[in-house]
Amino acid sequence: MLKFFEWFISILPxxxxxxxxxxxxxxxxxxxxxxxxxxxIASQYLAAFAMTKWGYDINDSFPNIICTTxxxxxxxxxxxxxxxxxxxxxxxxxxxxxxxxAGSFYGARVVTYFLEIGIMLLFATLLRWNYxxxxxxxxxxxxxxxxxxxxxxxxxxxxxxxxxxxxx
Numbered sequence: 001m002l003k004f005f006e007w008f009i010s011i012l013p014x015x016x017x018x019x020x021x022x023x024x025x026x027x028x029x030x031x032x033x034x035x036x037x038x039x040x041i042a043s044q045y046l047a048a049f050a051m052t053k054w055g056y057d058i059n060d061s062f063p064n065i066i067c068t069t070x071x072x073x074x075x076x077x078x079x080x081x082x083x084x085x086x087x088x089x090x091x092x093x094x095x096x097x098x099x100x101x102a103g104s105f106y107g108a109r110v111v112t113y114f115l116e117i118g119i120m121l122l123f124a125t126l127l128r129w130n131y132x133x134x135x136x137x138x139x140x141x142x143x144x145x146x147x148x149x150x151x152x153x154x155x156x157x158x159x160x161x162x163x164x165x166x167x168x
Contacts, residue, residue, distance in 0.1 A: 005028075025088065026147075028086055028087045029083070029087045029147050029150075032082040032087060033079075033146075035082070036075050036082070039074060041071075043070060043071045043074040044068065044071035045132070047067035048063075051066065051067060059125055059128065060125065064124060064125055065120075068113075068116060068135075069113075072109075076109045079105075080105050080106070083150055083154075083155065087155075088150065088155035090155045104153060108146070111149070115142065119137075119138040120134060
């Protein structure tokens with residue numbers, strides 16, 4: 001997955017390669033964010049398909065929340081490992097450090113989970129907009145909010161003087 005991305009960057013003109021390297025974390029975040037979004041939408045559609053086969057109307061609150069929750073769990077787990085490994089290149093030297101990062105990552109994502117639930121309930125359930133278009137559109141707002149949380153809270157780099165995460 002990353003090999004393809006690196007190959008693609010290598011065939012770009014040198015000025016674009018320099019631009020990529022200057023903003024590498026943002027570019028990788030968008031790349032893996034796109035994969036996470038695809039996984040989120042695909043898993044939501046899979047859950048919605050199953051719920052409709054079981055006789056539920058996905059525009060009703062309960063099945064809507066179930067589908068969104070299933071999608072969220074799949075996407076956030078994928079995002080944690082790709083963000084930790086490839087985007088922010090964060091290493092955990094102890095199990096406690098790993099669990100702290102995972103906890104803060106999932107904690108930040110809970111905030112955007114409720115944002116997504118609110119968007120889905122407002123636009124798909126109450127206003128009866130197209131369920132799938134609402135899901136797709138919500139992903140852009142979620143992507144931006146998740147980047148800010150990840151960059152400023154979860155995967156902050158230690159400062160040189162203190163060795164502790166920088167206060168922003």
